[in-house]
Amino acid sequence: MNQQNPLEYGYTSPAPGNRCWKIFLVRAHYSTFIMHSHLPKTSLLFPAVIALLLIFPTVAFAQNEEEMRILQLYYKDNDLVVTATRTEKPISQVAENITIVTADDIRSMNAHTVADVLDNVTGLQLSNAMGPGSAPNILIQGSAPRHVLVVIDGVVQNNLGDGFPDVGAMRVQQVERIEIVKGPASSSWGSSLGGVINVITKSPDDSRRIGGTVSTSIGERGTGDYRGEISGTAGALGYYLAGGGLLTDGLQSNSSVKSGNVYTKFEWRPTDGSTLSLTLGYDVGSRGLSELPAYGVSFHNPYRHFFTTLALNRRLTDELTLDMALRGSRRSIEIEQNVLGTETELQNAGAKDTNIGGSARIIWEQKRHNLIFGADVDFGKLRSDNVSNGSQHLDKWALYVNDTVRLGPVSVTPGVRYDHTSTNGDFWSPSLGVTCAVADSTVIRGYVARGFGIPPLGLTFGSGIFSIPNPNLKMERVWSYSAGFESAALKYVWLKTTYFRNDVSDALTSTLLPGGMFTVINAGKQRREGVEVELKTTPVFHLSFSTGFTFINAKDRTTGEVVKDVARYVYDIGVQYHDSRYLKAVLKGRYIDWNATPENNAKYGSMVWDLNLSRKLPLPGGLEGEAFFTAHNIFNGAQYATDVYKNPRRWFEGGLRFSF
Numbered sequence: 249m250n251q252q253n254p255l256e257y258g259y260t261s262p263a264p265g266n267r268c269w270k271i272f273l274v275r276a277h278y279s280t281f282i283m284h285s286h287l288p289k290t291s292l293l294f295p296a297v298i299a300l301l302l303i304f305p306t307v308a309f310a311q312n313e314e315e316m317r318i319l320q321l322y323y324k325d326n327d328l329v330v331t332a333t334r335t336e337k338p339i340s341q342v343a344e345n346i347t348i349v350t351a352d353d354i355r356s357m358n359a360h361t362v363a364d365v366l367d368n369v370t371g372l373q374l375s376n377a378m379g380p381g382s383a384p385n386i387l388i389q390g391s392a393p394r395h396v397l398v399v400i401d402g403v404v405q406n407n408l409g410d411g412f413p414d415v416g417a418m419r420v421q422q423v424e425r426i427e428i429v430k431g432p433a434s435s436s437w438g439s440s441l442g443g444v445i446n447v448i449t450k451s452p453d454d455s456r457r458i459g460g461t462v463s464t465s466i467g468e469r470g471t472g473d474y475r476g477e478i479s480g481t482a483g484a485l486g487y488y489l490a491g492g493g494l495l496t497d498g499l500q501s502n503s504s505v506k507s508g509n510v511y512t513k514f515e516w517r518p519t520d521g522s523t524l525s526l527t528l529g530y531d532v533g534s535r536g537l538s539e540l541p542a543y544g545v546s547f548h549n550p551y552r553h554f555f556t557t558l559a560l561n562r563r564l565t566d567e568l569t570l571d572m573a574l575r576g577s578r579r580s581i582e583i584e585q586n587v588l589g590t591e592t593e594l595q596n597a598g599a600k601d602t603n604i605g606g607s608a609r610i611i612w613e614q615k616r617h618n619l620i621f622g623a624d625v626d627f628g629k630l631r632s633d634n635v636s637n638g639s640q641h642l643d644k645w646a647l648y649v650n651d652t653v654r655l656g657p658v659s660v661t662p663g664v665r666y667d668h669t670s671t672n673g674d675f676w677s678p679s680l681g682v683t684c685a686v687a688d689s690t691v692i693r694g695y696v697a698r699g700f701g702i703p704p705l706g707l708t709f710g711s712g713i714f715s716i717p718n719p720n721l722k723m724e725r726v727w728s729y730s731a732g733f734e735s736a737a738l739k740y741v742w743l744k745t746t747y748f749r750n751d752v753s754d755a756l757t758s759t760l761l762p763g764g765m766f767t768v769i770n771a772g773k774q775r776r777e778g779v780e781v782e783l784k785t786t787p788v789f790h791l792s793f794s795t796g797f798t799f800i801n802a803k804d805r806t807t808g809e810v811v812k813d814v815a816r817y818v819y820d821i822g823v824q825y826h827d828s829r830y831l832k833a834v835l836k837g838r839y840i841d842w843n844a845t846p847e848n849n850a851k852y853g854s855m856v857w858d859l860n861l862s863r864k865l866p867l868p869g870g871l872e873g874e875a876f877f878t879a880h881n882i883f884n885g886a887q888y889a890t891d892v893y894k895n896p897r898r899w900f901e902g903g904l905r906f907s908f
Contacts, residue, residue: 343681432699467901
């Protein structure tokens, strides 16, 4: 388990020194407790048939002159990203450490949820993942999950109670791309001490009146993923509709999932320079959250989440653009504690949070400048029996400005943001980034920023059996520094490396009070320092390789001791074979040194390997077909940070998708 304040997860009756006190309440939502099925005989038949379709008949290593050349440079000067400064600009002008995952990448992974995607990104680690649809923690550069801001269509996905972003409940069929800023991004986004994960959804397909995709996959232990999409235009109106369901009996004990989702986006373009868009998203599900046989209890988590946006983008002049958006969300979460092996309920805790807000931005694009001035306003309310008075508010507003100044090959990006909150005071977040393009295929980056994290309402106002709230909590603060380069100057090779250092102050930590009670205070000081390295090759004879390495040295700045339960070494290895006429195969392995405390009974002595196969199927009438197959953890490795959340062992799934 990530090294975090136990108060964030809640308590149960065992004494505070007991190991149960650290892990009991899986994904606590400010509560007083934390939060095998039989394999059907036919469950492996369908994946086996799919595997045969993929592999036979395949002409391996087909060769032609086109693929003897460098088919793709991974660094492209004209790639546009939006997350760094909340407006489009070329990646060569982005000073932050950023990673982009596209819809094609997601398709190659055969991913079910956003969590599955993030588990393949160098520099990110997911702990407590128990299979499709589970609720893992996200860790970036040693940060706590509450420090990682996750947004979809501009709507914050972190809940108000403990700041947890439930990426395991976010489906991927509607995702166009995911942009990940690794390190504080507070000068643009506010509370994001660890980083930002910006999920950008698909837009209506304006090339046709109607088109779509239908996909289904079946795997072991009753695992099934069923989804569909329809998109097109009708005059000035564009539409996109997606929905599906994810089911599993559970790949580990008490990890079953039943979930469904619906997502819609409508875009109306009354003029060439105006776009009005409406989005609606709804996720609902129920899942097991693990069990503790020694205490005879298990945990279950029903959830519902609705979010919506209404946005206007208006080109005022050739240089000025206005963006305005309204947003709203409502989330309901329950954590049920049951007698192990039965549905007899021992305790039940729940929370509901709502948020209504909006934003406005003026963007000035000129030959040497890309200037943005913006404002954010949000009104949040948390209702729970475990917070003072049964409900608490987090109201906030912010003003921010940043510019990208282009001086030949050099780009300078100054930024500053002022945030006001109703609960934990105010904060200034300045930043300064510099990039320098060398030749046509190399960029050097440097970045310094001040960031913060707002304490969750469950810690500021929440109570438990052993805990009392602390309404005087301040922001967690960080000064962040990074430097690195990205280059495709070497033939057939793309290389990126980043050094980072995050000095955290006023970190939340628990303290024992007289009478055996605990509370949270701003007393922690940490330095999280390390390096990320990524290397990819371009295809030769359809074959390419990738590797990644992350080193994190997290130390307590007061004692000088290494902080436990922060991943220390992470290795990524990938091999890809892609012949567009026949087969695409992706083999990926990951090893994480979890640096876990001994009482967690962690295991991470082996690398976990996944194999993804896909093959196009020739179909008549303009249809496109594809068969895919995935072998998860093919060498049956054990890699987990705590034995309460063991990773799934070897399992298989396969499916078909059709596009029209």
